[in-house]
Amino acid sequence: MTTRHPGRSIMLTSGLAIALAAVAVPFYWLAVGATHSSQEIFDSPPPLLPGGHLAENLASLRETADFGRVVLNSLGIATVYTLLAGAVCTLAGYGFATYRFRGREALFGLLMLGLVVPAQITLVPLFKLMAELHWLNTYQAVIAPNLALPFGIFLMRQSMAALPQELLDSGRMDGCGEFRLFLRVALPPMRPALAALALFLFLYQWNDFIWPLIVLRDSATFTIPVALASLQGLDETDYGAILAGTAIAAVPMAVVFLALQRHFVSGLLAGAVKE
Amino acid sequence: MTPGATTTDGRGGGGSRAAATPAPSPAPAPAPARPRRRAGRSAPYLFVLPALLLFAAFKLYPIAWSFLLGLHRTVGGTETFVGADNYVRLADDPLFWTALRNTGVILAVQVPLMLALATGLAVALDSTLLRGRPVFRLGFFLPMVTGLVAYGIVFSVLLNEEYGLVNWLFGLVGVDPVPWLTEGMWARISLGLALTWHYTGYNAVILLARLQTIPAELYDAAAVDGAGALNAFRHVTLPGLRPALLLTTVLSTIGTLQLFDEPYVLTGGGPDNATLTIGVYLYRNAFTYFDFGYASAIAYALTVLVGVLGLIQFRLLGEKS
Numbered sequence: 320m321t322t323r324h325p326g327r328s329i330m331l332t333s334g335l336a337i338a339l340a341a342v343a344v345p346f347y348w349l350a351v352g353a354t355h356s357s358q359e360i361f362d363s364p365p366p367l368l369p370g371g372h373l374a375e376n377l378a379s380l381r382e383t384a385d386f387g388r389v390v391l392n393s394l395g396i397a398t399v400y401t402l403l404a405g406a407v408c409t410l411a412g413y414g415f416a417t418y419r420f421r422g423r424e425a426l427f428g429l430l431m432l433g434l435v436v437p438a439q440i441t442l443v444p445l446f447k448l449m450a451e452l453h454w455l456n457t458y459q460a461v462i463a464p465n466l467a468l469p470f471g472i473f474l475m476r477q478s479m480a481a482l483p484q485e486l487l488d489s490g491r492m493d494g495c496g497e498f499r500l501f502l503r504v505a506l507p508p509m510r511p512a513l514a515a516l517a518l519f520l521f522l523y524q525w526n527d528f529i530w531p532l533i534v535l536r537d538s539a540t541f542t543i544p545v546a547l548a549s550l551q552g553l554d555e556t557d558y559g560a561i562l563a564g565t566a567i568a569a570v571p572m573a574v575v576f577l578a579l580q581r582h583f584v585s586g587l588l589a590g591a592v593k594e
Numbered sequence: 595m596t597p598g599a600t601t602t603d604g605r606g607g608g609g610s611r612a613a614a615t616p617a618p619s620p621a622p623a624p625a626p627a628r629p630r631r632r633a634g635r636s637a638p639y640l641f642v643l644p645a646l647l648l649f650a651a652f653k654l655y656p657i658a659w660s661f662l663l664g665l666h667r668t669v670g671g672t673e674t675f676v677g678a679d680n681y682v683r684l685a686d687d688p689l690f691w692t693a694l695r696n697t698g699v700i701l702a703v704q705v706p707l708m709l710a711l712a713t714g715l716a717v718a719l720d721s722t723l724l725r726g727r728p729v730f731r732l733g734f735f736l737p738m739v740t741g742l743v744a745y746g747i748v749f750s751v752l753l754n755e756e757y758g759l760v761n762w763l764f765g766l767v768g769v770d771p772v773p774w775l776t777e778g779m780w781a782r783i784s785l786g787l788a789l790t791w792h793y794t795g796y797n798a799v800i801l802l803a804r805l806q807t808i809p810a811e812l813y814d815a816a817a818v819d820g821a822g823a824l825n826a827f828r829h830v831t832l833p834g835l836r837p838a839l840l841l842t843t844v845l846s847t848i849g850t851l852q853l854f855d856e857p858y859v860l861t862g863g864g865p866d867n868a869t870l871t872i873g874v875y876l877y878r879n880a881f882t883y884f885d886f887g888y889a890s891a892i893a894y895a896l897t898v899l900v901g902v903l904g905l906i907q908f909r910l911l912g913e914k915s
Contacts, residue, residue, distance in 0.1 A: 328723040335718055339733045342791065345748045346736070348759060352751060361757035407644045414641025426642060433653050437852045437900055439876050440893040443663060443886045444656035467648035497637040526741030528855045529873075533881060544743035548859060551747060558751055565747050569740045576739045580732055 349569060352562035360558050376563035383557065386564060388539060389546040393568075396461050396531075396542060397524040404466045404520050409513065411467070412475020413501055417482060427476070433469035442533060449534050460534040461527075461542070468523070471516055478512035479505065514582040522572060543568045664890035673887065680891035690892065692867050693875040696782070697851060700871075704786040705846045711790065712797035712842065717831065719798060720805045731802070734795030742792075746859030749788045750775065778868030781861050785869050788856055793849075797842045804838035805831070840911040844904055851900050872896050 352360050355370040380386035415427050445464055454460040482505055490504040506513070528544040535541055541549065547564050550556065664680055666673040684690050718724060719731055737745065752759050753774035761771040774784045808830065816826045832839075854873030857863055863870040863878075872892065880889035 324723060328725065331718060331721060331723050332725045335715075335724065335730055338715075339730060342734060342737060342795070345745060345752065345791065346740075348752060349744075349748050352748075360751065361754070363757065363762060365757065365759045365762050407648060411642045411645035414638045418638030418641070420635070420638040423638070426646060429654075430645065430649055433649065435848065435900065435904060436653075436657065437848070437893065437896050439852060439854075439873055440660050440890075440897050441653060441656035442876070443880050443889050443893070444659035445652065446880075447659075447886070448652075448656065463648070464652040467645040467652070469649075472645055497640075501641070522739060526743070528741070528743050528858075529877070544741055547743055547747060551750075551859070561747055562751065565744045569744045572739050572741075573736060576736070577732065580735075 346569075346573070349562060349566050352558070353566040354563075355559055357557050357559045360562070372559055373563060376557075376559040379557055379560040380564050383560065384541070384546045384550055384564070385538065386546065386567075389541050389543055390567065392458070392540060393525060393542045396458050397521050399458070400462045400465070400524040401517050401520045403462065404468055404471060404524075405513070405517055407466050408468060408471030408475050408516060408520075409506075409509075410501075411472045412477075412479050413505055415472070415476045416479035417484070417487060417505070430467070430469050430472055433467075434473070438529075442529070445530075446533055455534055456537040456540045457534075458540070461531050462524075464530070465524075465527075468520070471520060474516055474519070475512065478509060482508070511582045514579060518576065518579050518582070522576070525568070525572060660890045660893055663887055664894050666887040668884065668886045668888075671884075676887070680888050681895070683888065684891055684895060689867065689870065689875060690872075690895075693870045693872045696867075696869060697853065697871050699782060700786060700789070700853070701847060701850050704789055705843070705850060707786075708790045708794050709797060709839070709842055709846065712794050712801055713835065713839070715794065715798040716801035716805055716835075717827070719802050731799065735799050736795070737792050738796040740792070742855035743859050745788065745792060746856050749784065749791075750860050753784050775861055776865055778865060781865055781868045785856060785860060788860060789850075789853075792856075793846070797846070800842055801835060801838050804835055808834035836911065840907065843911060844907055847903050847907065848900055851896060851903070872899075 351366055351369055353376060354373040355366050356372045356375065359366050359370060359372070377386070411430070415423060441464070449455050449460045452460075454463075486504060487500060490500045495504065526544060527542075528548070531542045531545050532548065535545055538546070538549070543564065547561060547568065550561050550564070663673075665675060665677055667676045667679065715734060719727060719734070724730065753761075755761060755771055755773050755776055758774070760774070764770075764772065772780055774780050812830045812834070813826055816830050821829065852873050853871040854877060857869045857871050857874050858877070861869045863874040872895075876889050876892045876896070879885045879892060
């Protein structure tokens with residue numbers, strides 16, 4: 320049905336290009352703002368090109384918010400979370416996708432309830448639980464509650480369902496135990512799906528705000544979003560520094576995403592649409 | 595939703611073979627089948643066990659606890675049972691109704707506009723007329739990667755009434771400065787703009803994936819029947835998109851009802867509670883006033899709301915697919 324319409328093609332492409340440019344404005348402006356002093360940011364006219372204050376902003380960040388520590392906190396928490404949650408979700412996804420067992424549908428349905436029930440309902444009890452465990456201001460308080468992430472389990476089950484049963488059976492005939500079968504036979508072809516899961520989990524934890532905000536009250540344990548929000552609340556907000564911190568939070572993630580996006584988008588879509 | 599079921603169906607009686615594990619088997623040589631079979635049956639449970647335990651400890655248990663908390667009043671750290679008092683208070687709480695109304699406005703205005711925009715974007719991204727499709731797909735998806743706090747901060751600076759880039763640009767074309775974040779109606783619009791920026795591309799990608807499963811023959815048939823672009827969209831594209839539209843509608847509804855990060859960072863719920871959402875109000879009660887009982891009641895009210903709206907949407911959009 321596609322006859323050639325060079326005119327319409329150019330119109331559509333340039334129309335979308337304008338829309339995309341509008342979408343890109345906040346990104347561009349973030350990069351610009353991060354390199355200017357607070358004063359310059361609120362100049363009239365506002366700065367449109369990068370300035371020379373990036374190092375100064377970063378220094379100010381380190382001073383006011385111990386930002387080096389904050390970045391390390393975020394990196395450490397997101398890495399450990401990705402590894403642990405990745406293991407939990409992959410194991411569960413494999414179990415649900417490749418075995419038939421009593422209560423399978425009911426248990427899976429129970430886990431998927433977590434997608435629908437608002438997260439807010441657990442905030443207060445979880446906070447109290449963390450207090451009772453003496454886990455407030457600890458990294459495990461941030462990491463533990465979301466390890467069995469329903470969306471991650473869903474994603475892995477969808478991907479694992481594509482494993483040919485013959486492959487698993489032939490592994491069994493060769494005398495492979497169930498866990499080794501999972502590690503040696505099932506996981507290798509799942510690499511793209513695992514990459515998508517890992518990226519999703521990392522992003523999720525890296526950007527998570529409300530839960531770390533609640534359990535991390537000591538600024539030495541802050542993650543990047545919590546530290547940025549606390550800076551914004553100050554009376555004399557140093558916006559140059561905040562924007563530099565925001566760029567540190569956003570730009571590396573965007574770059575990683577761009578590098579891995581093929582896996583990421585197709586992996587997410589495998590989960591999202593095949594219902 | 596269960597492609598998994600079909601793959602496992604083929605296994606039939608293969609279960610007993612599942613346990614070639616060198617399990618310590620005390621059974622004598624003549625009857626090794628039994629313990630093996632048992633080990634094979636426990637295997638699936640071992641795979642799903644960590645997830646289930648964590649889920650029970652950090653989701654189910656808090657959900658039940660939250661219900662109990664909702665029946666108590668917290669004063670100075672001590673809890674007294676008050677039955678349904680918190681819910682009675684909720685019904686009479688003007689701030690709760692304000693939060694509900696604000697959330698309702700976003701739900702009624704921002705969500706449909708965004709989904710319409712996402713549908714248009716998905717169709718455009720799917721069009722063979724578009725050059726450089728991968729770049730566009732990626733570009734529109736990118737805002738989703740940025741954290742809510744990060745983009746909230748960027749928007750709050752961009753939309754600053756006196757010094758923001760947006761009002762400066764408006765000034766260039768002679769438009770008076772807009773009180774983006776300091777006047778109720780405009781604060782709601784700003785919140786809507788930020789949400790639309792963040793989520794439209796994501797929804798478009800979900801819709802796009804579905805779009806690509808619509809067989810080209812259907813469009814050919816429509817063209818043979820003399821349908822123009824608009825009719826083809828109405829009679830082929832929209833019905834084909836139905837499941838994905840349901841998914842994006844439900845996801846957006848759940849997200850909107852729970853909205854917290856954006857209003858918290860962008861406006862703090864202000865000005866004058868114009869962008870107060872249920873999520874922000876819940877947070878305030880729990881972690882500013884430490885009224886855990888009342889916050890739990892709000893959480894349960896929110897859950898009921900999510901459930902009811904979800905059901906309605908499934909009824910309306912789901913029945914024909």
